[in-house]
Amino acid sequence: MTTTDMTTTDTPGERTDRYDAVPVEQKWRERWERDEIYRAPDPADWDPKKPKWYALTMFPYTSGDLHIGHWYAMVPPDVGARYRRMTGHTVMFPIGFDAFGLPAEEAAIKRNIHPHTWTLNNVARMRGQLKTMGAMFDWSREVVTCLPDYYKWTQWFFLRLYKHGLAYRAKAPVWWDPAAQTVLANEQVIDGRSERTGAEVYRRDLEQWFFRITNYAEELLDFSKVDWPERTKAMQRNWIGKSTGATIVFRTEAGEPLEVFTTRPDTLWGATFMVIAPEHPLVEQLTTPERRAEVERYRTQTAKVSEVDRQSTEKEKTGVWTGGYAINPANGERVPVWIADYVLVTYGTGAIMAVPSGDQRDFLFARKYGLPVRVVVQPPGGHLDGDTMTEAYADAGTMVNSGPLDGLTTETSKARAIEWLEAHGAGSAKITYRMRDWLISRQRYWGAPIPMIYTQDGQIVPVPERDLPVLLPEDAQFRPTGESPLRYHEGFYNTVSPIDGTPARRETDTMDVFMCSSWYQFRYASPHFDMGPELGPIDPAMKAWLPVDQYSGGIEHAVMHLLYVRFFTKAARDMGIVDFDEPMIRLFNQGIILGEDNEKMSKSRGNVINPDDYVLKYGADVYRLALMFRSPWDMGGPWQSGTVPGVNRFVQRAWAVVDAVSPVSDGDGDAPAAEIAALRRLTHQTIRAVSKDMETFGFNTMIASLMEFVNGLTKAHALVGTAAYREGVETLALLVAPSAPHLAEEMWARLGNTYSVHQQSWPEWDPDLAREAEIVIPVQINGKVRDRITVAAGTDDATLRATALASPRVQEILGGREPKKVIIVPERMVNIVG
């Protein structure tokens, strides 16, 4: 359990607040729930004048207590969804729980509590905590991914993908803990050792299930149908990693084809050796008896190294010669074949031709192991010598030592090399992607079982859709065997062939939890729909809700989850399940909120902030505002409890200006016209600023504007009783409604208006009322501000220029000199260059 020490920075001492948030919030939350004012209507009941708006925030993982990070992820989207509602949209804002995964299983092993119990206890607690947020979640749509009525459809998606050729089996390595005899997650491997047993781990191949996400690589590079952050799109593009080049077929001396991928086919004549991944299937055949021991030693060593380390460009390259040779198809030369861990079996063909004169990695490798370097590209005016050059030359130049390419420029030689390869049957143009197919098998219990059956005669047969779900048995044992616990559950493991009823066994691996979160956005449209496998999990009558209009979630999901969900949608489209290309049209990735010590929050560090403490002390609204106010939402950063009392002060002052209101006597009475105009100007400028910030999710500056508005209303106390003041406080209640929903509702009631403020329209600003009468413009001389002039708004450039030049201060500094140039930025500034 964690407690938060709040004694130092934010103890309010004796509370003398006039607005007592906690009971007020409780009252309104109960009323909203009773009235179901946030229930999203079915498409049949939509008002045709109101466009639909499906807002979604990434559902929480059922890790235990709700913490500040959840509020940070959910409050701003709630504010955005409420704003859309007030601006005339029919809004759905659902919530659910991502409930399968490793932590539940770890908790089960450590605390001897069943993952099912642990998870559902967490769901119950988190649901209660979420409700204190005062968000407009439509709880009638809640989904929990570990329940059979949900994972049945996760399995259904697997079967559909299988049927459409998008699921297949292949070998892939997993981390193996020899002491526990179990597969480990990357997270459970610390410095090459098992987190739990301390044993040295290594990678071991297992037969596993994959999805062909690479079939969609090209389409996933296209973001033309979404409005997503540039940084997220850049990360996805780089993750997919498109490379254009060629495959070239070398041959081993035994005549076996040994294919490489290269982006520089033009340098083929400079390939003086080859490097293949230690896991490459031809290693066995190429290795000569006298090299075998060393090759084996190197392969064992490689199995212990993580992929991040293997790809490090800092670390010195290592490798060993297999003793074998391959034939370069360009010139028939015998080149030695090496293995090295920097070549990955998962990228390209798992083999490269090494051109040390043109590639720095190959160059260092060649120098280290005394391999020949042959120059094939001479830089303009240069004469490199393979024996004396000190680094590779990768830029353009003139081809040499390259047979038919000699004398060509680098630009033309690439295409010519591919023509040559195709003419000689030695290769062809090829596009390769860094992205790999999606491995979805997990040798674990707490996940959706993969609905496949293996018959005695070796067939792989899908479970018929009508037999779904394949239920996860609740009485499985967690034996450390290296296989899924389901392997040892007789009732689960033993089944019969759907073809002929002969004995068969079930697939015992479960699915990656990212599968659950790849289609949940569809399920919210019809969370309880089940009319059989033909119709699938989405009620055709509810499809009008899709796709998601505004999605949000942590930047840490920029690549994996957000690529998988796009892949699922494109595959679902091609399978006729949905009729659009992208799952989420607009996306916002928030930053990560850290503990007050600027470290990631974790129970072990003891820096976890529990929202409940604040909610009980100040109410949810103050906490909502504090989270939005502290920094731009996409930045994240350390939580500062010091923000809270300041925001509480704002809430109290906001309440005070509304509470002070009195009935409007006779319009604006005899109040000074200038003061009335100034107040109305502030009101309409605030509507403009807040509306703009709502559109861009600029919540921190939005609240700053609201604070200025409240300060202005406080100072305009003399105008209480005027129509202008009444307009001001009503506007305040409306503008604050999305951010501080309870406070706004209480204000709205205090003003004598009809329930509910959340069913009102967003106010509009009048540009004429918002316009400033006079503006102050800085006058710069050579870029330094030397004077300021006050002019009427809309003053033309010629007048601005004349006014600026006529200023005594400017005259004095210029001392009679004629300015070389005068730059006027309309309504902004004058710069005199002297």
Added chain:
RNA sequence: GCCGAAGUGGCGGAAUGGCAGACGCGACGGUCUCAAAAACCGUUGUCCGCAAGGGCAUGAGGGUUCGAGUCCCUCCUUCGGCACCA
């Protein structure tokens, strides 16, 4: 290491290439009080100056521009991701 971000007062941060520091925290001074807390009012980047005013200042160093926190190049630091944490 690779990919993506961020770096501005004592602190969180604001700023369509156009007055750097909005808004808030903290600090200081004041009002109220026997006193304190709370609340309210005021001051608050830094240096020089009695003042008027001036100099310096947005991680470091260069560049483009009449003008750079903002654009370009090089570097440093911190954070997120790197395919079985989610």
